[in-house]
Amino acid sequence: MTLRVALAGAGMVSRHHLLAWSRVPDVEIVAIADPDIQAAEQRASQFSIPAVFADPGEMLANAAPDALDIATPVDTHGALIELGCSHHLTGILCQKPLASSLDAARDIVRRLEGRPTRVMIHENWRFRPHFRQIHDWLQSESIGRPRQFLLNVFSSGLLSRGDEAPPALVRQPFMAKMPRLIVLELLIHHLDMLQALMGRMSVRSADLARLSDAVTGEDTATIVMAGDGVFGTINASLSAKGYPARPQDYLQIIGSEGRIVLDGPRLELFGEAPVVLGLDHDQNYQASYDAAIRHFVDALAKGTPFATSPTDHLRILQQIAQIYELGGAV
Structure with missing residues (x-):
């Protein structure tokens, strides 16, 4: 049908x-x-x-x-x-x-x-092939139990290029007027992805700042989170000089028996059976849309739960509200 x-x-x-x-x-x-x-x-x-x-x-x-x-x-x-x-x-x-x-x-x-x-x-970030691979490694306990993580998301997208508008605003001009920016527009993906990988966590602290005059909302954040036996830090900025205009994820997960490192086009498993994989981030970007939409269709056909239901998403939005409160931007 x-x-x-x-x-x-x-x-x-x-x-x-x-x-x-x-x-x-x-x-x-x-x-x-x-x-x-x-x-x-x-x-x-x-x-x-x-x-x-x-x-x-x-x-x-x-x-x-x-x-x-x-x-x-x-x-x-x-x-x-x-x-x-x-x-x-x-x-x-x-x-x-x-x-x-x-x-x-x-x-x-x-x-x-x-x-x-x-x-x-x-919410397609969790469907990106490299994060699905990390999920599979964690589920098979390839690094034992996750203990600590570090996620860095940096770009220079809100820094001006002479007389030209910042590249992030050329691509997505609506961001200029958003009163809540990097957390609600970008890090919402990472909050969902991290907890899809390592289980539910709570927000322990948050600091927010606006470094670019080209936007209304915050463009820089540091967030500390903790869950069942695991904790870590998210550091992010869209106004980080020396980085590419498009945000890049650096993720390190340290486990009891090894670690996983995502660094640019390289995904590496350090453990008993080390693995190194090359990534095409442009290809994986579209692949995440493909997988999310296929999941939607399959779940409708089979009557199975959605991975990202409104109720689950509401929990992420509750964390975002807490981040803004802790960061002083209510």
Whole structure:
């Protein structure tokens, strides 16, 4: 049976969504909607989508999809989820974060209680192939029990290049006006990924700063977290001189019997049976969309739980709210 999918949103990220949908068997993208009708028409032309709408309500009423993929600005998520539920869709896939505030996210989750439409948060970082490989090593106890971690995420993306705008804002101009930036927009991925790897943790301390005059929100953070026998630090900045414009992850996990190191294009296991793997981060970026969307389709078909449910995502948003409180940016 073919799953009929409608896509809300024709911005930059929609290309990655549509590439992923095109690689899943028994799926048909039946329509796309965006207030920028030209952007929607362009995506429709690129991916042979038969129907284009400016209004997502008209799209759901006329295209009659089974599922809705939401790739729109965060403040539209709640209304689009409500719209999808009112059309009795089988499933909704919604880009992270569910909402821009914890209270708004709680309200969305509350209104989903008892409704038949299933919702998954599109949190794809944990689906990146190198993090899935780390997960497999941890599950097989290749380094024993994880004890400590260090995650560094640095970029120079918010540093100006002469008269040119900072490259991060050329790529994602909306970030300039975000009152909450690096934690809500970027580190939300890492909070989810780390706990998918090593289990639930709590936030112990957080410091936040804004180093770039080009943005409103914080661009630099240090966060300390701890869980069951494991603790570590997240250090991040989008205004770190000498780093590439795109953020890069450096992750080290130290276990009782070895360690795992992700460093640029290299993933290495130090243990009884050492392993060194090369990575293509651009390829893995798209692969994470592919895997997340395939997981959504498979879970709908089999009736199995989503890896990133709204309830689980709400726990991450609660941690983010705590980070902002501890960091002095409530």
